[in-house]
Amino acid sequence: MKKRLTILKHEGVQSTLAALFCILVGLFIGFLVLLAINPSGAVEAILTIIKNFFNYPSAAAAKKYLGNTLVKTAPLLMCALSINFCYKVGLFNIGTAGQYVVGAGASLYAALALKLSWPVCVLFAIVAGGVWGAIVGFLKAYANVNEVISGIMLNWIGLYLVNMLLSGVKEQSSPYTTAISSVNGSALLPSLGLDKLFSNNKYVTVAIPLSVIIAILVWVVMNMTKFGYELKATGFNKAAAKYAGMNEKRNTVLTLMIGGAFAGLGAAFLYLTGYEQWATTQSSVPAMGFNGIAATFLGGLNPIGTIFSSYFIQHITSGGSYLDKGVYPSQISDLISAIIIYLCGFVLFFKYVLNRSLAVKKGGVKK
C-alpha cells in the first residue's frame, strides 16, 4: 500500500494516468456521438478509429499504412514540440499553425520555383517559421501584445501569403502545387532505406527519426542546460528572471523564434516527402498546428511524452479516415482530440487533488 502511494507521487506516473484518463473519456464521448448518429454501426466505427492501419487484413499493407501514419506524426510532433517549448517559457504559441504554414510555403517555393536541393529547402522552412515566430515574440516583448491574438492574426496572414506565393507553382488544371518528384527530385527528403521497413512506402524518410531525436534534444536542453534553465525561469517569473540578470525580452523573442523554427521544420518534414501537395485555394489554416496543442498537453508537457501522444493523436486522426463516409463524418476524430484538449485543462486540478489526498494519507500514517 505504502509503495503504491509513492509510485503515485511520481510526476511521470501522474501524467501518464491523467493522459490515459483523458483518452478514455475522449473516446467514450466520441463513441456516444457515433451512437447518436447511427446506433447500429457505432461499435464497429469506434473500433475502426482505434484500429487505424490494422483495418488492413494483410501484414504488408498494414505496415505500409503504419508508415503513412508515421509520416504525418513527424510534423505533428514538431508542432507539438513548438508549443511545448514555448509553454515552458510561459508563452502559449497558438501561432504554431501559421509558422507551420509559412514553413510549408517556403520549403515548397524553394523546391518547386527555385529548384534547390533538400537541405536548402529545409533551411528555408526553418528560417520562415523562425521569422514568423519571432514577430510574435517581438510584439510580445516590446509592445505587450497578447501572443495568442497576434499568433492567430499571423496564422491568417501567413495562409493568404502562402496561397499567393504558391499559386505560381501550381498544376495548370488543379489548385494543387506540382508534385516535387516530377519537377525537382533532389528536393525530396532522403529515406536512407527506411522505406524498405514499411513495405516500400516511399514517403517514409529521415524526417521520422529526426523528429524523435529533436524531441529528446529539447528534453535535454530544457532539463540539463543553463540556457533551458534561464528560459524556464523567465516563464516562471519574469521579474525575478530580470532581477537575476537574465534578459527576459531577448528570451521571449528567442523562445518564439525557436518554436517557430520547429513548426517550420515540421512542415518541411511533411511537404518535402511528397506525401501531400499544397492546395492554393485553402480557406482554413491546416489543423496540424492545432492538433499539436492536443499532443502537447496529452503528453503531460514533457517532450518525451509528446512523442507518444503525437503518435496517438495522429493514429486516431488517420483512423477517422477509414470510417464509412456514407454514415459517419471523419471529423469524429477531430472531435475526440478536441475533447481530449479540453479535459487536459482539468489535469492540473486532478494532480492537485491527488497530491493533496496523498499528503493527507501520509499524515494519517504518522499519527
Place this chain on the structure above:
Amino acid sequence: MTLLIQYTLIFASVLILVALGGCFAEHSGVINLGLEGVMVMGALGGALTMKAMAGAPAALIVLVVLLTAALSGLIYTILLGVACINFKADQTLVGTAMNILSTAAATVIVKAVNMAENPDNVSSTVQYMESKRAFIVRMGRFEFNWFMLVAFVALVISFILLYKTRFGLRLMACGENPQAADSVGINVYVMRWSGVLISGFLGGIGGIVYITAGVSEWKFETGVAGFGFLALAVMIFGQWKPINIGLAALLFGLFRALSNVYSGFDWLAALNIPGTIYNMMPYLISLLVLAFTSRNSRAPKAEGIPYDKGSR
C-alpha cells in the same frame, strides 16, 4: 458606396456584439479566448433554426433565430465556466480547446443532419437563403438588417449595465480585485459566471450575424475564420469600454467590408491589388493596431487569474 456602408455596418455589428461579450467576461476576470468557438456554436444554432423555419412569418423568424443563437452560445460557454471558474483550469488552454471543439462538433452535427436528409449529401454546408430575407429591410439601395439594430441596442444596454448599475460595478470589481470584492460580500464566483454567460449570449448572436452578413449558406468546416479573435482585438483597441469598442468596431468593419466590395470601386479596382491582400487586411491592421495600443493597455487587473477564496 451604399454597399460599402452597408457591409461596414453589418461587420461592425458582429464585432460589437462579440467584443462586448469579451468585454463582460474580462471585466469579471475571465479571459474568453473561446469566443471564436462560441460564435461557431451560435451560428450553428441560428443557421439550423433558419433552415427549419423557412416560410414562417418574418418577425417570428427574427425572434426565434436570435434566441436560439444566443442560447447556443450561452450553453457552450458553460464549458468555459466550469473549467475556469470552478476547476481553475488554464483559461488560454480551455478557450483554445473550445475553438477547436466547436468547429469539429459543428462539422459533425451539420454532416449528420445533411446525411439524415439525403445520404448522398456529405457536405458541411447549411443553406438559409429563404429565412435570411426576414432580417432585411430594403431602403432604396441600402439593405437595413435588423441585426444592426440589435448590435446598437446591445451597445447601449452594455454601457448602462456596466457603468450605471450595481451589477456592472460589482462585475468590474471582480475583474480588478476579486479579494477586495469578496471582502465586501460580493460573490466572486456568481459574478464571474454572469460575465462568462453574458459573453456566450452576445458571442452566439455575433456568430449568426457573421455567417448571414454576406452569404446565404455557410460551410461549417471553416469555422468563423478568426473573427472571434478580431473581435478580441477590437475589444483591446477599445480599451474594454463599450463606446470605444463601438468606434473601434466601425474601423475594423470598414476594412473587412473592403474585401467584399473593393471591385465595385473604380479607383480601387484600377490599383489592381490582388483580392488576397484585401482578405489579409483586417488581420494585418489589427496586428498593427495592437502593436501600438497594447503597451498602455487598461486591461482588468485580475483577468486570467483563477479566483481562489483561500489565497491572498
